[in-house]
Amino acid sequence: MSFALYIARITAFLIGLFLLEFCASYPLFRDYQGVLDTYAANSYFTERRMVIYNREVLSHAGKKIVLLGASNVIDALRPNELAPFFPGVKVYNMGLSGSQVKETGEEIKLILDAVPPEYHKDLTFVLGVWYGSFEDNALARTATARTELTKEMLNSGLYRENGTHMPTPRFSKEIMRYAKLATYPFMMTSAGYNRIMGQVVPLYNKAKDFIFPRQDNIVIVNPEARADANTSSAEYRDWAMNHWNEEMGPVQDWNNNSFNQLFAIVKSVSSTGAKFILIDMPLPSWHRERSPYDRIYQERLHSYVEQMSSIPGFSYGDMRQNFNDSDDFQDSTHPRPKATRHWADRAAQLILPELAK
Amino acid sequence: MKFDSLQFVVFSLIAITLLRTVPPGRLRDTVILSLNLFFLSSFASTPLQFVPLILFVVFGYGIILLASRVGSVIGIALLLVVAAFVWLKHYSAIAFLPTLPFPYLVVGLSYILFRIIHLLVDVAQGAMRVPRLVDYLNYVFFFLTFVSGPIQRFQDFVAQAAKPQIKCDALHINLAVERVILGYFMIIVVCSFTSYFNARLALHLYHYHAFASALNIETIVFYAAISTIQLIHLYINFAGYMHICIGIGYLAGFILPENFDKPYKAKNFLDFWSRWHITLSEWFKFYLFNPILKAMSARSNTAQIVPYLGAVAFFATFFVMGIWHGTNIIFVFYGLALASGVTFNKLWQIQINKWLGKTEYKRLSLQPWYVLLSRASTLSFFTIILTCTWIDPEQVEQLTILRGIMLGIATFFILLILFALTAWAVNWACRIANWRRVISTTGNGWRYSAVVALKLFVLVNLSYILGSSPEFVYKAF
Numbered sequence: 001m002s003f004a005l006y007i008a009r010i011t012a013f014l015i016g017l018f019l020l021e022f023c024a025s026y027p028l029f030r031d032y033q034g035v036l037d038t039y040a041a042n043s044y045f046t047e048r049r050m051v052i053y054n055r056e057v058l059s060h061a062g063k064k065i066v067l068l069g070a071s072n073v074i075d076a077l078r079p080n081e082l083a084p085f086f087p088g089v090k091v092y093n094m095g096l097s098g099s100q101v102k103e104t105g106e107e108i109k110l111i112l113d114a115v116p117p118e119y120h121k122d123l124t125f126v127l128g129v130w131y132g133s134f135e136d137n138a139l140a141r142t143a144t145a146r147t148e149l150t151k152e153m154l155n156s157g158l159y160r161e162n163g164t165h166m167p168t169p170r171f172s173k174e175i176m177r178y179a180k181l182a183t184y185p186f187m188m189t190s191a192g193y194n195r196i197m198g199q200v201v202p203l204y205n206k207a208k209d210f211i212f213p214r215q216d217n218i219v220i221v222n223p224e225a226r227a228d229a230n231t232s233s234a235e236y237r238d239w240a241m242n243h244w245n246e247e248m249g250p251v252q253d254w255n256n257n258s259f260n261q262l263f264a265i266v267k268s269v270s271s272t273g274a275k276f277i278l279i280d281m282p283l284p285s286w287h288r289e290r291s292p293y294d295r296i297y298q299e300r301l302h303s304y305v306e307q308m309s310s311i312p313g314f315s316y317g318d319m320r321q322n323f324n325d326s327d328d329f330q331d332s333t334h335p336r337p338k339a340t341r342h343w344a345d346r347a348a349q350l351i352l353p354e355l356a357k
Numbered sequence: 358m359k360f361d362s363l364q365f366v367v368f369s370l371i372a373i374t375l376l377r378t379v380p381p382g383r384l385r386d387t388v389i390l391s392l393n394l395f396f397l398s399s400f401a402s403t404p405l406q407f408v409p410l411i412l413f414v415v416f417g418y419g420i421i422l423l424a425s426r427v428g429s430v431i432g433i434a435l436l437l438v439v440a441a442f443v444w445l446k447h448y449s450a451i452a453f454l455p456t457l458p459f460p461y462l463v464v465g466l467s468y469i470l471f472r473i474i475h476l477l478v479d480v481a482q483g484a485m486r487v488p489r490l491v492d493y494l495n496y497v498f499f500f501l502t503f504v505s506g507p508i509q510r511f512q513d514f515v516a517q518a519a520k521p522q523i524k525c526d527a528l529h530i531n532l533a534v535e536r537v538i539l540g541y542f543m544i545i546v547v548c549s550f551t552s553y554f555n556a557r558l559a560l561h562l563y564h565y566h567a568f569a570s571a572l573n574i575e576t577i578v579f580y581a582a583i584s585t586i587q588l589i590h591l592y593i594n595f596a597g598y599m600h601i602c603i604g605i606g607y608l609a610g611f612i613l614p615e616n617f618d619k620p621y622k623a624k625n626f627l628d629f630w631s632r633w634h635i636t637l638s639e640w641f642k643f644y645l646f647n648p649i650l651k652a653m654s655a656r657s658n659t660a661q662i663v664p665y666l667g668a669v670a671f672f673a674t675f676f677v678m679g680i681w682h683g684t685n686i687i688f689v690f691y692g693l694a695l696a697s698g699v700t701f702n703k704l705w706q707i708q709i710n711k712w713l714g715k716t717e718y719k720r721l722s723l724q725p726w727y728v729l730l731s732r733a734s735t736l737s738f739f740t741i742i743l744t745c746t747w748i749d750p751e752q753v754e755q756l757t758i759l760r761g762i763m764l765g766i767a768t769f770f771i772l773l774i775l776f777a778l779t780a781w782a783v784n785w786a787c788r789i790a791n792w793r794r795v796i797s798t799t800g801n802g803w804r805y806s807a808v809v810a811l812k813l814f815v816l817v818n819l820s821y822i823l824g825s826s827p828e829f830v831y832k833a834f
Contacts, residue, residue, distance in 0.1 A: 002525065003373065003374070003377060003525050003530060003608070004374075006527075006530055006806070007370070009803065009806040009810075010806055010809055010810050010813065012810075013806060013807050013809075013810030013811070014810045014813060014814055016810075017810060017811065017814040018814070021814075021818075151824065154824075155821065155824045157821065163402070183821075185818075186818060186821035186822070189818045189821070189822055190821060190822040193822045
């Protein structure tokens with residue numbers, strides 16, 4: 001048997017197997033084509049995948065509001081609740097859980113790349129921030145450090161490294177549409193893997209905690225039970241503050257990397273003709289009062305907002321007032337499901353004047 | 358070009374096809390050289406980055422030419438080549454010396470040094486003629502062995518480069534493909550997990566259990582765990598890449614030397630080095646250990662002292678081998694630790710031979726408990742000294758000598774028990790279970806092709822799921 005024949009046989013079988021896998025995966029993703037609300041993401045079609053695969057939804061003509069930020073923006077600013085305030089304007093929530101300013105900048109680049117230049121002026125980016133958005137970690141400090149978004153871009157096989165922090169597409173826009181379909185089988189298997197690990201990892205953590213019990217007695221709030229979380233309990237608040245303080249690192253080491261990145265992003269967006277609205281997202285009063293970062297964050301943010309105020313298309317809105325800890329918050333940052341209409345109302349009051357300009 | 362990239366797969370297929378079809382002669386030499394240079398070009402983005410490497414290789418050829426004409430200059434020639442290597446790698450001991458003002462490629466430099474020294478010594482001693490320039494360049498830059506070996510002898514390479522040494526039949530293709538698939542499975546799947554656990558355990562070790570400042574049972578256990586994972590990761594990573602290189606070599610008609618022979622079955626530390634990174638050990642044996650031993654033996658009049666000279670030669674050889682692994686001071690400790698381990702092993706063998714006599718010693722060394730203890734000690738010792746290759750230097754600075762020694766000793770005994778129990782359990786399991794290959798390695802039918810395709814299909818999916826595979830560890834050495 002010649003080597004060429006051997007390769008031909010293997011290739012034939014491989015193509016057959018991939019075709020079978022594609023047929024199995026297509027029904028899972030068919031319903032997500034054209035969906036651009038990261039609240040609807042799941043383990044098959046994650047938030048980052050939705051941004052990468054479906055951002056072309058924004059390429060139509062007409063005014064659009066694109067909501068960006070972390071999970072507090074995803075949960076709080078529901079497009080169906082905001083849309084009535086903006087007749088004739090499409091509202092999309094493209095928040096990414098756990099994202100920081102750097103990842104938002106990458107997301108904006110992807111969006112601007114998907115939208116034809118003549119429609120950039122119809123875009124209004126609304127970025128909801130809080131001090132956690134400006135976490136100064138290796139990701140923020142190292143230009144080439146990979147965010148979850150760029151990791152997903154590279155993992156999809158549709159993009160390749162090019163030595164900078166933003167991978168480049170392997171295919172032209174015309175071919176990319178079909179190339180995306182070809183990755184459905186892998187997304188299916190990766191989702192299956194995540195589901196399995198979702199069962200295995202808690203068992204590992206239980207075993208680890210059994211062998212090495214935690215020194216502290218703080219109750220870990222189950223994220224799945226967020227709706228029932230007792231955020232008024234001292235234990236929860238202690239845990240939350242401990243968690244955010246650990247995330248942010250020593251306050252004396254917190255520098256301006258992320259703020260500088262925000263400045264660059266705003267300038268870049270402005271140069272395309274699009275609008276950029278920066279909204280300071282609310283936090284429960286106990287969180288604001290106990291955090292060593294919030295006051296510093298406010299000072300820095302206002303300093304940068306002052307510098308950015310002269311940039312065309314930029315505006316700032318403070319949404320931190322008139323929120324009630326028990327009615328509006330279910331934990332240290334997220335809204336109660338029943339309160340999202342209030343959050344949408346407050347956000348709309350800040351967006352409307354800028355949209356009218 | 359990463360080994361797990363699509364580009365490498367396509368490149369390999371093209372290389373295999375060319376190497377199987379192009380007849381011997383100038384065209385074949387040119388094809389091999391083109392393949393090698395194309396592979397090399399994937400490592401850097403600007404031509405300037407290649408210049409020091411090319412100059413080093415050219416310098417090496419010049420030195421070989423000189424040594425062929427004036428054999429007595431071999432000492433100076435070796436010194437110059439090693440000095441050039443040390444300067445290019447910028448060892449911390451010569452940090453005060455000026456360096457080149459631009460980034461340059463050092464990938465594969467260590468192995469190029471080994472090849473140059475091999476040629477230099479063999480040519481100077483008359484064991485071979487000066488190689489043709491094209492053969493020299495192909496040998497030094499051969500794409501399958503460029504990054505991290507295996508270190509092949511020039512004579513073997515030239516014979517295999519001239520024409521394929523292995524038939525392109527079903528049996529050999531299947532064996533080679535199985536090897537490549539195994540290699541990819543090891544680096545894509547297994548290494549992803551070991552990398553993941555490494556990162557998690559390192560977090561615990563450095564942050565939660567204050568590795569440098571506390572010495573308690575938790576620190577010891579986490580240190581033992583991360584050391585073990587590091588050993589497994591290193592072995593799987595390196596052995597996996599070797600499987601891929603050797604498998605692709607088979608397909609192309611090359612018989613590359615093996616670099617691993619079940620090192621986890623080593624009887625003692627000396628035996629370990631005949632099973633781990635075999636070609637490196639053999640190179641050091643030929644070009645360092647043997648000359649040192651020969652030189653010392655020539656000066657010695659007493660036959661009784663010869664075994665002890667062997668111990669001294671081992672010390673010197675493994676000390677240099679340890680330093681070779683890295684450019685900063687910590688690798689001096691690594692070298693000392695390696696050398697001490699090997700020397701202790703040799704002295705132990707000499708001494709116990711004296712105490713028990715040859716026959717009794719041989720009987721003892723066949724005892725299952727002795728083999729188990731020896732093997733576990735070897736693996737435990739190697740696991741601990743391997744710390745030098747992965748430890749965070751900041752943590753080392755904070756660790757006091759006494760705490761470091763106590764941590765090392767405590768971990769050694771924990772690992773000794775762990776490895777001994779594991780080896781015993783594996784031996785017992787192998788005895789009672791009749792392991793049969795589920796999937797045949799031979800056959801040229803459609804069924805076998807379907808099985809291979811299924812394995813590749815699973816691998817591609819796992820590669821997508823697990824993301825980019827960890828970097829090849831030995832690329833840094």
